[in-house]
Amino acid sequence: MTLLAVERIKLFSTRSPWWCMALAVTLTVGMAALIAANTNDEFPLSVGVSQSFSNFGMIVIMVMAALAVTTEYRFGTIRATFLAVPGRVQALIAKTVVVAVLAGVIGEVVAFGSWGISTLIKPNADMAINSSVEWRNVAGTGLVFALSAVLAVAVGTLVRQTAGAVAILLVYALLVESLIGLIPKIGVNIQEWMPFMHANNFLTADSAALPEGAGPPRLDFPFGPWGSLAYFAAISVGLLVVALAVAKKRDA
Amino acid sequence: MIEAIGLTKRYGTTVAVDDLSFTIAPGRVTGFLGPNGAGKSTTMRMILGLDRPTSGKALIDGKSYAQLDRPLRTVGALLDAKWVHPNRSAKAHLQWLAKSNGLPDRRVGEVLDMVGLTAVAKRRAGGFSLGMSQRLGIAGALLGDPQVLLFDEPVNGLDPEGILWIRQFMQSLAAEGRTVLVSSHLLSEMAVTAQDLVVIGKGKIISQGSTTEFIEKATENSVLVRSPHLSKLGPLLVDKGYTVRNDDDGALTVVGATSDQIGDIAGANGVVLHELSPQRGSLEQAFMQLTGDSVEYHAEIGK
Numbered sequence: 289m290t291l292l293a294v295e296r297i298k299l300f301s302t303r304s305p306w307w308c309m310a311l312a313v314t315l316t317v318g319m320a321a322l323i324a325a326n327t328n329d330e331f332p333l334s335v336g337v338s339q340s341f342s343n344f345g346m347i348v349i350m351v352m353a354a355l356a357v358t359t360e361y362r363f364g365t366i367r368a369t370f371l372a373v374p375g376r377v378q379a380l381i382a383k384t385v386v387v388a389v390l391a392g393v394i395g396e397v398v399a400f401g402s403w404g405i406s407t408l409i410k411p412n413a414d415m416a417i418n419s420s421v422e423w424r425n426v427a428g429t430g431l432v433f434a435l436s437a438v439l440a441v442a443v444g445t446l447v448r449q450t451a452g453a454v455a456i457l458l459v460y461a462l463l464v465e466s467l468i469g470l471i472p473k474i475g476v477n478i479q480e481w482m483p484f485m486h487a488n489n490f491l492t493a494d495s496a497a498l499p500e501g502a503g504p505p506r507l508d509f510p511f512g513p514w515g516s517l518a519y520f521a522a523i524s525v526g527l528l529v530v531a532l533a534v535a536k537k538r539d540a
Numbered sequence: 541m542i543e544a545i546g547l548t549k550r551y552g553t554t555v556a557v558d559d560l561s562f563t564i565a566p567g568r569v570t571g572f573l574g575p576n577g578a579g580k581s582t583t584m585r586m587i588l589g590l591d592r593p594t595s596g597k598a599l600i601d602g603k604s605y606a607q608l609d610r611p612l613r614t615v616g617a618l619l620d621a622k623w624v625h626p627n628r629s630a631k632a633h634l635q636w637l638a639k640s641n642g643l644p645d646r647r648v649g650e651v652l653d654m655v656g657l658t659a660v661a662k663r664r665a666g667g668f669s670l671g672m673s674q675r676l677g678i679a680g681a682l683l684g685d686p687q688v689l690l691f692d693e694p695v696n697g698l699d700p701e702g703i704l705w706i707r708q709f710m711q712s713l714a715a716e717g718r719t720v721l722v723s724s725h726l727l728s729e730m731a732v733t734a735q736d737l738v739v740i741g742k743g744k745i746i747s748q749g750s751t752t753e754f755i756e757k758a759t760e761n762s763v764l765v766r767s768p769h770l771s772k773l774g775p776l777l778v779d780k781g782y783t784v785r786n787d788d789d790g791a792l793t794v795v796g797a798t799s800d801q802i803g804d805i806a807g808a809n810g811v812v813l814h815e816l817s818p819q820r821g822s823l824e825q826a827f828m829q830l831t832g833d834s835v836e837y838h839a840e841i842g843k
Contacts (some may be wrong), residue, residue, distance in 0.1 A: 294640045301632035302625055364623035367590055368680070372640040373615060374589050374606045539591040 291382035308352035314346035320402030338406035357444035364384035395433030486516035546596035571734030616681030626666025757824030766815035
């Protein structure tokens with residue numbers, strides 16, 4: 289508990305987390321508002337449509353999570369931390385928990401914020417969250433944000449530099465996973481095992497955000513939505529375990 | 541008390557620290573002296589559990605750093621004054637440190653007072669001058685009121701006032717019975733700060749003992765003699781067992797004798813003296829002589 293309080297003080301006594309949080313929320317909710325305002329009879333607003341930009345927020349939150357570690361390496365405060373808490377694994381787990389919980393809260397704010405603003409803009413649209421698919425689509429965002437923050441902390445711990453970690457995360461999440469589908473024949477098969485694809489499957493499986501035939505082809509995932517979430521969690525936590533083992537062994 | 545037992549650190553084929561063994565006693569300021577790149581910082585990082593020794597171990601009061609429960613209460617360290625997030629206030633920096641070791645929040649105010657930073661406690665640490673950063677680092681080291689303190693080059697880049705402040709501060713900490721280890725590459729600084737010295741070069745121990753002993757051993761006392769009758773005086777001095785060297789400009793350098801003794805011998809034998817002057821080697825010269833072979837990077841001067 290002490291370590292959690294320590295990491296909370298550290299995180300909130302600098303400015304970048306506040307900026308990232310504000311950016312994540314305004315960006316995503318702003319996009320949702322824009323989309324909601326442009327829906328019409330042909331392309332009607334629904335719960336699923338209001339959530340289609342949660343990825344924007346997730347990317348920003350991953351940057352925040354990676355920064356929480358890499359700035360510690362950049363400014364040497366990680367050494368001050370390890371002097372105060374020689375159990376490096378505990379110290380880094382505490383940091384991960386604090387960042388992940390914060391990311392989860394922001395995820396919920398983003399999701400319900402997007403839903404709320406869409407409802408305000410188009411009060412006549414069917415925006416009731418009344419099926420389990422819709423609940424997963426909205427409330428599940430917090431879980432996905434939290435797990436992607438864990439993944440980002442792991443990458444930050446392994447790479448130790450802001451530029452490197454952020455570049456890896458952005459290029460991977462924004463480009464690699466979608467471009468790999470372009471490889472003929474096997475591309476789509478690989479895609480079905482990629483972590484962020486599964487995160488997305490958890491959020492959007494069985495939802496009718498897009499009319500049939502629109503958007504990228506639907507992937508044939510090996511798991512159902514909750515299996516996909518477990519898979520995404522396993523990859524994030526697995527990477528964190530590797531990062532912790534490396535940090536423990538490495539000279540600080 | 542700090543103990544190093546066969547401490548060794550290798551990076552690939554380079555040996556940064558080579559089989560160091562020493563004991564740092566409480567109640568004294570011990571200087572950890574060596575040229576740049578001698579392995580002082582690496583040794584300190586190994587003592588503090590930041591770097592993993594290739595072999596050997598370092599103990600603080602008989603325990604390794606990792607075994608210490610709430611280590612800031614036992615050991616305070618200032619390795620680098622810049623290990624502070626620039627956007628965090630001095631106070632917030634000390635607050636998380638205090639929290640991590642279960643120290644009361646009022647301790648933050650106390651150490652800020654001690655180092656004279658109370659007025660700037662809420663300012664971001666990134667805007668601090670080097671001297672202020674150094675004070676903040678010392679405040680962090682003192683937070684847990686530890687019995688063992690390590691400072692790595694604490695006076696580097698400070699103005700004379702700051703140097704004097706840190707020197708007196710370290711001496712007062714030692715006077716309270718604490719173990720104080722302070723590294724430096726300046727012998728002249730250590731000569732006035734430390735009672736004991738551990739001298740290393742290229743990762744190896746060169747000498748350890750009291751500072752006065754080290755300086756006496758290191759600085760050769762010699763006497764320069766000028767006389768029209770050197771050919772007569774020289775053999776007389778050699779007979780007495782003193783070492784005599786002929787200098788290039790026709791003078792003699794006598795090692796092992798005082799100027800009184802030489803004057804007496806000259807008088808007793810009717811030798812006229814034109815000059816009889818005691819020479820004392822400088823601390824820097826002595827240091828260079830002792831560590832001369834163990835400097836990592838040599839610079840050729842005036843050749």
